[in-house]
Amino acid sequence: MAPPPSGDLPLGQRLAKVAQTLQFAWFAGHAVLIACVIRYSFSWIRMNYFGAFAQFCYRVTFISAALTYGIVVYKTWRARQKTGAKQPGGPLGYLADENIQYLLMALVWLFMPQVPLAMLPYAIYSVFHVATYTRANIIPTFIPPTKISPPAGASPNAKVQYAQHPLSEAIGAFVKKYYDTSMSVVSGLEILLWVRLLCSAVIFQRRSWILLAIYTAFLRARFAQSPHVRNSFTQLEARVDNLIGAQGTPPFVRQVWDGAKGGARQFHGATDVNKYMNGAAAPKKTS
Numbered sequence: 001m002a003p004p005p006s007g008d009l010p011l012g013q014r015l016a017k018v019a020q021t022l023q024f025a026w027f028a029g030h031a032v033l034i035a036c037v038i039r040y041s042f043s044w045i046r047m048n049y050f051g052a053f054a055q056f057c058y059r060v061t062f063i064s065a066a067l068t069y070g071i072v073v074y075k076t077w078r079a080r081q082k083t084g085a086k087q088p089g090g091p092l093g094y095l096a097d098e099n100i101q102y103l104l105m106a107l108v109w110l111f112m113p114q115v116p117l118a119m120l121p122y123a124i125y126s127v128f129h130v131a132t133y134t135r136a137n138i139i140p141t142f143i144p145p146t147k148i149s150p151p152a153g154a155s156p157n158a159k160v161q162y163a164q165h166p167l168s169e170a171i172g173a174f175v176k177k178y179y180d181t182s183m184s185v186v187s188g189l190e191i192l193l194w195v196r197l198l199c200s201a202v203i204f205q206r207r208s209w210i211l212l213a214i215y216t217a218f219l220r221a222r223f224a225q226s227p228h229v230r231n232s233f234t235q236l237e238a239r240v241d242n243l244i245g246a247q248g249t250p251p252f253v254r255q256v257w258d259g260a261k262g263g264a265r266q267f268h269g270a271t272d273v274n275k276y277m278n279g280a281a282a283p284k285k286t287s
Helices: 011-019 022-045 052-083 091-095 098-111 116-142 166-202 208-225 227-244 251-270
Strands: none
Touching: 011 116, 022 052, 022 116, 052 098, 052 116, 091 098, 098 116, 098 208, 116 166, 166 208, 166 227, 208 227, 208 251, 227 251
């Protein structure tokens, strides 16, 4: 993330420098996304989520998500082009990039029937992105950090220290305190969203099976990359095991659950992308 402009410049010039960056467009996209989710929530509470303005907010949410993740993907691609670095894993390596995954999934949600639950993970990510950018760029642009006077006897070559605004410090403390918890909430929402799509597919809602297949691939990729998603699945499995293991549970229910776990493990092994990215394992040397 680019540093804020020098505090020696007039406020107008500092604002202009910030607004002209691609990073500011990224920040604005996240801010619009949050605003649209909040506005859509009011429509949802009033059971008016198919109204014209509610639908507008829903679509703009995923347009904003696609914009923000697209900017990150573009900046990553530009950085690789400048250094001549290649994407690890070849073409499949691009699909292993979580920013590309969220970009593609945002485009899917954009053109599919409404699933309001899909907005929440993006909104939570956006809250932390907006908070981090506000702390690092917006507040220092309006209120530049103040120089801390060096203590007596300090070396004249010592690095100059700056004091951040108290609001910046508060935002930093908030992000540090709640980030891991929020990522666990996101992973739980993503699993709940899969269950929601499965229920839609069972009753054959429009385009539900296509959406379920796409989202299953997305969630499988998240499982491979995110420890929060893996922890959420582990906790879910433990809770269901405790529930199924209770006395009085019909045997067929246990059989169904054991079969589901076995099928999930087989699916996990069959869809391990690493073995396709890295190729077949090298043959062992024989003595």
